[in-house]
Amino acid sequence: MDFEVTYTEAQQGFRREVRAWLDASVPPDVKRIPASPEDNLRRYRQLRDLGRKLGAKGWLYPTAPAKYGGGGLDVDHAIILEEEVDRYDLSLPPYYDSGGRLGAASILVWGTEAQREAFLPPIYTGRVRTWQLLTEPGAGSDLAGVRMTTAVRDGDEYVINGQKIFVGSDNGADRIWMIACTDPNGARHENLSWFMIDANLPGVTVQPMELMGTGGEGGTDSGVKNTVFFDDVRVPAFALVGGENKGWTVASTHLELEHGGGGRIGKNRVWDRLLRYCQETKRDGVPLSQQADVRDSLADIYIKAEITRLFGLRNFWLTYARRKRSYEGPQLSYFRKTAGLWMTGAILDMVGPAALTTDTVWGSPDGFLELQQRNGIVSVHPGGTTDIQRVQMARRIGIGRTTREAAGTVH
Amino acid sequence: MDLALTESQEMLKTTARAFMEREAPTEVIVGLQQAESSLAPELWRKASQLGWLGILIPAEYGGSGETSSDAAVLYEELGRGPLPGPFFSSGVLGALTVMEGATEAQRRQILPAVARGERILAVAVTEPDRSWGPAGITLAPQRNNGTYTLNGTKLFVSDATSATDLVVAVRTGDGPGDVSLLHVDARARGVAARRLPGFVSWQCEVTFDGVEVPVAALLGGREQQGWTAFARALERGLPLLCAYIVGGCQAVFEKSVAHSQNRIQFGVPVGRFQRVQDHIVRLVNHLDGARWATWEALWKLDTGRPAAASVHLAKAVASEAYLEACNAAHEVHAGMGVLVEYGLAAHTQMSRTLFHYLGDPRWHKRRMADALEW
Numbered sequence: 001m002d003f004e005v006t007y008t009e010a011q012q013g014f015r016r017e018v019r020a021w022l023d024a025s026v027p028p029d030v031k032r033i034p035a036s037p038e039d040n041l042r043r044y045r046q047l048r049d050l051g052r053k054l055g056a057k058g059w060l061y062p063t064a065p066a067k068y069g070g071g072g073l074d075v076d077h078a079i080i081l082e083e084e085v086d087r088y089d090l091s092l093p094p095y096y097d098s099g100g101r102l103g104a105a106s107i108l109v110w111g112t113e114a115q116r117e118a119f120l121p122p123i124y125t126g127r128v129r130t131w132q133l134l135t136e137p138g139a140g141s142d143l144a145g146v147r148m149t150t151a152v153r154d155g156d157e158y159v160i161n162g163q164k165i166f167v168g169s170d171n172g173a174d175r176i177w178m179i180a181c182t183d184p185n186g187a188r189h190e191n192l193s194w195f196m197i198d199a200n201l202p203g204v205t206v207q208p209m210e211l212m213g214t215g216g217e218g219g220t221d222s223g224v225k226n227t228v229f230f231d232d233v234r235v236p237a238f239a240l241v242g243g244e245n246k247g248w249t250v251a252s253t254h255l256e257l258e259h260g261g262g263g264r265i266g267k268n269r270v271w272d273r274l275l276r277y278c279q280e281t282k283r284d285g286v287p288l289s290q291q292a293d294v295r296d297s298l299a300d301i302y303i304k305a306e307i308t309r310l311f312g313l314r315n316f317w318l319t320y321a322r323r324k325r326s327y328e329g330p331q332l333s334y335f336r337k338t339a340g341l342w343m344t345g346a347i348l349d350m351v352g353p354a355a356l357t358t359d360t361v362w363g364s365p366d367g368f369l370e371l372q373q374r375n376g377i378v379s380v381h382p383g384g385t386t387d388i389q390r391v392q393m394a395r396r397i398g399i400g401r402t403t404r405e406a407a408g409t410v411h
Numbered sequence: 412m413d414l415a416l417t418e419s420q421e422m423l424k425t426t427a428r429a430f431m432e433r434e435a436p437t438e439v440i441v442g443l444q445q446a447e448s449s450l451a452p453e454l455w456r457k458a459s460q461l462g463w464l465g466i467l468i469p470a471e472y473g474g475s476g477e478t479s480s481d482a483a484v485l486y487e488e489l490g491r492g493p494l495p496g497p498f499f500s501s502g503v504l505g506a507l508t509v510m511e512g513a514t515e516a517q518r519r520q521i522l523p524a525v526a527r528g529e530r531i532l533a534v535a536v537t538e539p540d541r542s543w544g545p546a547g548i549t550l551a552p553q554r555n556n557g558t559y560t561l562n563g564t565k566l567f568v569s570d571a572t573s574a575t576d577l578v579v580a581v582r583t584g585d586g587p588g589d590v591s592l593l594h595v596d597a598r599a600r601g602v603a604a605r606r607l608p609g610f611v612s613w614q615c616e617v618t619f620d621g622v623e624v625p626v627a628a629l630l631g632g633r634e635q636q637g638w639t640a641f642a643r644a645l646e647r648g649l650p651l652l653c654a655y656i657v658g659g660c661q662a663v664f665e666k667s668v669a670h671s672q673n674r675i676q677f678g679v680p681v682g683r684f685q686r687v688q689d690h691i692v693r694l695v696n697h698l699d700g701a702r703w704a705t706w707e708a709l710w711k712l713d714t715g716r717p718a719a720a721s722v723h724l725a726k727a728v729a730s731e732a733y734l735e736a737c738n739a740a741h742e743v744h745a746g747m748g749v750l751v752e753y754g755l756a757a758h759t760q761m762s763r764t765l766f767h768y769l770g771d772p773r774w775h776k777r778r779m780a781d782a783l784e785w
Contacts, residue, residue: 001480002413003710275785289785298785299776303724310703317414327695335696390692391685399691400671400682 003313005079014077018059018084025053026088033366044171047095048129055126060093063320064104069121075320079265089269096169099130102254103177103196109409110194110242110250118238119196122175131168131199132254133178133228140381141388143179143255144189144248149230151180151193158182158195158240160233165209166382167226172206173199176228179247192247195239203233213378256408258383259392260336261329263315268305273368274298274347281354288350297350304339311335325407327396334389337380344376414706420484427488430461437754440492444757447606449495449613450573455528464502465526467651468510473523479647480709483654490658493761495613497531497570499655503648504569504769505532508578512592512630512640521576521594533574533597535565535617536641543770545638548590550619551582557626559593561601561619569768571597571604571615579619580641583634592630592637595622612757612764647712649722649769653705653729656765660698660736663758667691667743674747687743694739701725701732723779727772733762 007015027046034040054060055069062078064070071077085092093100100123107119122128139145149162160180167176176199183191207227242250278288278298288294311332318325348355351369358367380386395405416424434454443451458464466482468474482503489498497505502525509521509532524530540547552559565571565579574597583591595602601622604615631640668691671682681687708725711718737759741748748755766772 001415001706001710003707005412279785295780295785296773296776299727299780302779302783303728303776306724307700307704307728310707311699313412314414314699314703317412321413321415323415331696331699334692335700390689393692393695394682394685394688397668397691397695398672399668399688400680400684402672 005076007076007080011076011080015080015084018081019087021057022084022088026050026090031089041171044095047090048126051093051095051097051126053126054092054094055124058124060126061101061104061124062092064120064124065108068108068116069124071124082265093126095129097129098258099132099168099173099175099177100128102132102257103130103175105257105410106177106194106250106253107196107241109253109411110246115196115238115241119175128174129172130175130177131173133164133167133176134251135166136162136164141385143251144192146179146192147181147184149178149180150184151182151195151235153182153237153244154234156237157234158193158237160195160197160203160230160235162230164228164230165225167206167228168224170224175199176204177241179251182244182247186245189248190245192251193244194241194247194250195235196241197233197235197239201233201235203231205229205231211378213374252408253410255384256329256410258333259329259389260312260315260332261325261407261410262319263317263332264312265316268309270343270368270372271302271305273365274301277351277364277369281351294350297346301343301346301350304343308332308336308339319410322411326404327393327407329407330384330389330392330396333383334386334393337386337389340372340376340379344373347372416484420481423481423484424488426461427485428491430457431488431491431494435492435494438752440494440757441752441754443495444612444751444760446495448573449570450497450531451495454494455496458496458498459526459528462526463498464528465506465522467503467647468506468522468526472510472518473526474506475526478713479650480706480713482651483705483709486651486654487658487661490655491662493612493655493659493662493758497533497573499648499652500534500570501525501530501532501574503651504534504644505576505578507644507648508532508534508592508641509594509630511643512578512637513594514630514632517594517630529575531570531573531575532578533568533571533576533615533617534578534580534641535568535571536580537565537567539564539566541567541767543774545588545590548580548582548638550579552593552624554583554626559624559626559629561593561595561622561624563619565617565619567607567614567768568604568617569615570613571617572606572613574604577602577617578630579617580637583637586635588638589635590638590641591634592640593624594628594630595619595624599624610760610763612761614764614768645769646719646722649726650705650708650712652765652769653701653708653725656729656733656762657698657702657705659733659758659761660694660701663736663740663755664691664694664698666755667694667740670744670747681743690739690742694736694743697732697735697739701729704728720779720782723775723782726770727775727779730766730772730775733758734766737762 034043051060058071059081062071062073062081066072104120104123134143136146136148138148151158151160177196179192179194181191182193209225209227211225281288315328315332355369355373357363358370398404462475465474466477469476506525538547550563552561577595577597579593579595580590581593583589599622601620603618607614672680674681704725708718708721711721740755747753
């Protein structure tokens with residue numbers, strides 16, 4: 001086994017090229033936590049601009065096919081890019097774009113050639129930011145129970161009505177994709193359809209939800225979400241991907257990825273800051289990190305973070321080495337979520353009430369611990385609750401059944 | 412990056428799996444449980460013929476000198492039994508301690524016979540206070556006229572009742588690390604080994620009553636070198652114990668999944684109930700956590716990377732994993748799981764034994780924190 005990517009001299013040359021380019025292109029103040037809504041928007045625009053520059057070089061979606069505007073690079077180059085943007089605490093894309101990542105994968109697997117040519121280049125080059133619309137007020141964990149949002153064929157168009165919740169992030173989107181019910185009387189799993197549409201069509205209304213999460217545009221676990229209303233929104237039939245009433249099949253791809261099937265490499269951003277905080281903060285005149293109880297807690301937290309990292313690394317390898325996958329995706333999701341939730345208690349116990357305040361004097365730097373206290377809880381539900389992940393695992397392991405359910409196709 | 416086993420590792424795995432199914436099925440494992448000695452002579456002989464007893468011993472000392480990762484493939488399969496016997500005690504911890512601590516002449520004297528399975532080593536470190544650090548070594552021999560005389564007790568010594576040779580950690584100075592290793596004939600006058608009774612697998616009491624050991628039996632020929640040597644052997648050996656544990660967790664997982672499919676209650680397989688599923692999900696998460704922590708530590712060792720923190724992490728995670736895996740399996744199996752003949756109980760007892768053996772989870776987590784220099 002080899003747990004590390006080993007690089008050739010040519011690849012190290014690529015790393016130097018990337019690093020020099022990023023040093024010249026990443027806005028110097030990008031690591032800041034936005035101080036106001038205006039600053040949040042300003043930072044978002046900076047990152048979108050960076051995304052377009054990355055996209056022009058094929059570095060925004062490095063492993064995506066070059067013929068659709070992706071980088072066409074192999075996984076080793078993608079890892080180098082991820083590692084280099086990680087030095088700025090950024091990922092690829094550098095803003096919330098899970099709709100692009102998950103939607104593009106679905107279109108690549110299930111779209112027609114014409115749809116790939118139309119939908120993929122804007123995503124891969126960073127021209128559009130995409131949100132996914134899945135959950136409805138009556139269909140959360142039971143996603144296949146989507147009924148409220150309907151699409152009715154009318155000539156060369158579909159007419160969409162309904163409501164989606166827990167959508168997106170701050171600052172709007174250019175594209176959205178969704179599943180809608182196209183056969184209210186149809187059998188379960190055979191009555192949904194998958195659409196990729198323009199986010200700014202007449203009849204689309206976006207309304208922020210008030211949630212206990214915060215975090216704006218950072219990473220993919222944004223605590224800011226919206227309700228999206230559809231009132232007689234007319235979309236071209238071309239927006240239908242995978243065929244009418246085949247939406248559940250299309251969804252299997254992005255659900256697999258969202259359930260952790262793609263894996264992840266990269267470090268835990270909370271851990272480094274937490275350790276530093278404990279080394280720099282004193283209790284009874286002694287650094288927290290030198291107190292026996294704190295060290296024990298830190299060890300437990302570190303181990304959870306390490307196991308999460310190892311599961312992510314394993315899934316990353318399974319995906320890119322095109323190995324057979326089973327329960328590993330939902331296992332990563334389940335473990336990451338329950339570990340994050342558990343950590344909120346462990347950190348609160350260890351650090352005390354300073355973990356709860358964003359006060360610039362008495363709280364942690366940039367309020368990063370307060371953010372973890374919220375996000376550790378908020379992150380439990382997006383992409384399927386911990387209970388849904390366990391159900392997925394059980395079916396794929398074959399607990400109580402001799403036919404095992406297969407993992408979703410991601411290639 | 413490549414997280415697959417190599418082709419030769421796959422072959423070893425197939426061979427070892429077939430051996431276990433043929434030579435050590437559940438009824439054999441269950442039958443061995445009450446034996447005073449963990450060593451079943453026929454199994455031991457066959458394993459030696461396969462070269463497994465010297466798998467980590469370099470070729471120049473009669474072994475096959477495989478990597479830690481290769482050896483881990485074997486130990487994972489042995490752990491599926493869990494196969495009793497001084498495989499780890501002699502072939503890993505004993506052999507590595509001799510490799511690290513002995514003079515060239517001592518290595519040549521001891522290791523080839525260990526690789527052939529003729530000599531069986533047990534490493535006696537802990538004492539009644541069960542400390543895993545050097546400060547816990549208080550057994551102090553008297554030295555005079557070229558002889559060490561030992562009086563005292565070593566406790567929780569794994570597989571001592573099947574050993575021909577003991578490596579005994581003794582205190583030879585007042586400094587905290589002033590520990591030396593003595594090579595003691597297990598059949599010498601005054602040495603007595605006794606398996607501790609109860610819910611524990613081949614952890615033994617070893618008593619020394621006026622045992623005379625020639626100075627030539629001092630490993631390495633110099634005093635105060637013992638703890639360093641043992642610590643190095645431990646760092647390399649622990650991931651193999653972890654691999655054995657991973658194999659145990661894997662077997663317990665497979666038993667539980669099979670039971671969830673076969674056991675019908677309320678007219679359906681019990682695994683259809685989400686409460687039952689949750690036990691197995693918990694089990695597989697522990698299994699996989701232990702597996703990947705272990706393999707990352709093995710990879711670091713085999714590639715010469717600093718491995719201390721990963722090794723401590725792996726043992727902490729694996730110890731907890733085996734205990735929790737067995738707990739979950741008992742919840743799945745209910746009454747079936749406590750029938751001795753079913754075989755789960757042998758794992759459960761082993762999981763409790765290995766929880767503490769060579770350091771409990773809390774101890775290893777603290778050493779991990781030290782290694783990471785927090």
